[in-house]
Amino acid sequence: MKHRLELHDPLLAKDVDAVPRAVVAAGASSDAERWEHAQHQHRRGQLMYTLRGVIHCDIEEGIWIVPPQCALWIPGGISHAARGSGEAQVYCLLIEPGAANALPHHCCTLSVSALLHELIGKTVSFPQLYEIDGPQGRLLSTLLDELAQAPIEALHLPMPRDPRLKRLANSLLADPSDKATLDKWAVRIGMSERSMTRLLQEEIGLSFGRWRRQLHVILSLQRLARGESVQAVALDLGYENASGFITMFRKAVGKPPARYLADRIGASAPIPLDGQATIAFAGEDPVQRSGDSRHTGS
Numbered sequence: 385m386k387h388r389l390e391l392h393d394p395l396l397a398k399d400v401d402a403v404p405r406a407v408v409a410a411g412a413s414s415d416a417e418r419w420e421h422a423q424h425q426h427r428r429g430q431l432m433y434t435l436r437g438v439i440h441c442d443i444e445e446g447i448w449i450v451p452p453q454c455a456l457w458i459p460g461g462i463s464h465a466a467r468g469s470g471e472a473q474v475y476c477l478l479i480e481p482g483a484a485n486a487l488p489h490h491c492c493t494l495s496v497s498a499l500l501h502e503l504i505g506k507t508v509s510f511p512q513l514y515e516i517d518g519p520q521g522r523l524l525s526t527l528l529d530e531l532a533q534a535p536i537e538a539l540h541l542p543m544p545r546d547p548r549l550k551r552l553a554n555s556l557l558a559d560p561s562d563k564a565t566l567d568k569w570a571v572r573i574g575m576s577e578r579s580m581t582r583l584l585q586e587e588i589g590l591s592f593g594r595w596r597r598q599l600h601v602i603l604s605l606q607r608l609a610r611g612e613s614v615q616a617v618a619l620d621l622g623y624e625n626a627s628g629f630i631t632m633f634r635k636a637v638g639k640p641p642a643r644y645l646a647d648r649i650g651a652s653a654p655i656p657l658d659g660q661a662t663i664a665f666a667g668e669d670p671v672q673r674s675g676d677s678r679h680t681g682s
Contacts, residue, residue, distance in 0.1 A: 400426075400428065400478050401427055401428070403512050403513070404513075405480075405512060405513065405514065405516070406479065406480045406482070406483035406516075406524065406528075407477055407478070407479050407480070407483065407507065407524050407527075407528075408428075408477070408478045408512060409475065409476065409477050409478075409504075409507045409508045409510065410475075410476050410508065411473070411474070411475055411476075411508050412472075412473070412474045412475070412476055413471075413472060413473045413474070414437075414468070414471070414472045415471050415472075418467070418468075419467065419468055419472065420465070420466070420467040421465060421466045421467070422465055423463055423464070423465045424463065424464070424465070425460075425461060425462060425463045425464065426458075426460055426461075426478060427460050427461065427481075428460050428478040428479055428480055428481065429457065429458065429459045429460045429478070429479045429480075429481065429484045429487065430457075430458045430460075430476065430477070430478055430479075431455050431456070431457055431458075431475075431476070431477040431479065431494075431504075431531070432450060432455060432456045432458070432466070432474055432475075432476055433454075433455040433474060433475040433476075433477075433496060433501075433504050434450045434451065434452050434453070434454060434455070434472070434473075434474055435452060435473040435474065435475065436452060436471055436472060436473040437452075437468050437471055437472030437473065437474075437609065438450065438451050438452075438468060438472075438605060438606050438609040438610075439456065439466055439467075439468050439472070439474065440466070440467050440468060440606060441456055441458075441464055441465070441466045441491075442464065442465045442466075442467075443458070443462060443463070443464045443491050444463065444543075445491070445542065445543065446491075446540055446541055446542040446543045446588075447540070447541040447543065447602065448491060448492075448493055448539060448540050448541075449493070449539045449541075449602040449605055449606065450493055450539070451539070451605050451609055451645065451648055452609065452645070452648040453495070453496050453501070453647070453648035454493050454494065454495060454496060454537055454539065454648065455493070455494045455496050455504075455534075456491070456492075456493055456494075457487060457488060457491065457492050457493075457494055457531075458491050459481075459484070459487075459488070459489055459490065459491065460481050460484075462491060464491075475504050475505065475507075475508050477504065477507065479528070483528060484528075486528070486529075486531075486532035487528075487531055487532055488536070491540075492536045492537075492540065493536065493537040493539040493540060494531065494534040494535070494536060494537065495534055495535045495536075495537050496534065497530070497534070499530060500527070500530045500531065500534060503523065503526060503527040503530060504527065506523060507523070507524060507527055510524075538598075538636070538637065539601070539602065539605070540598075541595075541598050541599055541602050542587075542588035542589065542590065542595070543588070544583075544584065544587040544588050545587060546583055546587060548573040548574060548575055548580075549573070549580070549583060549584060549587060551573050552569055552572075552573050552580075553595075555572075556596060556599060557599070560596075560599055560600060560603055560620075560621050560622065561620060561621055561622030562622070563622050566580070566581070566592050566593075569592070580592070597632055597635075597636055598636065600621050600629075600632060600633075601632075601633060601636045601637060603621065604617050604621065604629070604633065604641065605641075605645075607620075608641055608645055609645060614626045614629065614630065614641055614642065617629065618630075629641075
């Protein structure tokens, strides 16, 4: 059975586009073993900020991973699917295109500072029809300014479009521990090593080695955030020991995995969300509500 993130604001069951405000905010949570949102899109841009758990988002041009204290920015009109496993708590902001001009025009994972964390948490408690010219409206303007300045995290796995390169990518996604060398992969997908290297660079902007390293970072973050040990993850990804994996991870993101996750989890203490309503954003298939409560202050 597929589960979904539960959004704690019954007003979001209605058309979000009918809300005459630049930003519509809500909290979402799930305690299902696995949850999934099928492919959908919004007219407004969407920011998904993870408090607990890790979100995996599939978009045509690649795969994004969103660990705690990071937010995924998806501009309006881009089709995407999201999934995760275990306990998850997320803040979602839907932003009018005219209010998002300073934000990136492409999907990206943004690092969330302590200030931005507090601003997003405060915004979720606002009534949907907040006073545009009042304190809440000014705070939202500050939030949008801070989002525009947020650093972009390298937590994106670009996916090639060429059918042969897609076969390579999907094979490694299915078995990331495969240690086959570049020349062996070229033979497997029916290309010369030189042509494969050139086409990878043209389509995704990365060498084969860097793409595989990025894959390992993304897959390891999903598992480490669920509490799996570094040793177990390292061995499953094909490393001889944890030391080799830690070296790779530090080279890719600048910190060892334990420090990387501790910095994020420790800095993003969640604000409790009340209510049990299971609601769909506009553009998603609505599902039944199991209750009538809403987030306090919404």
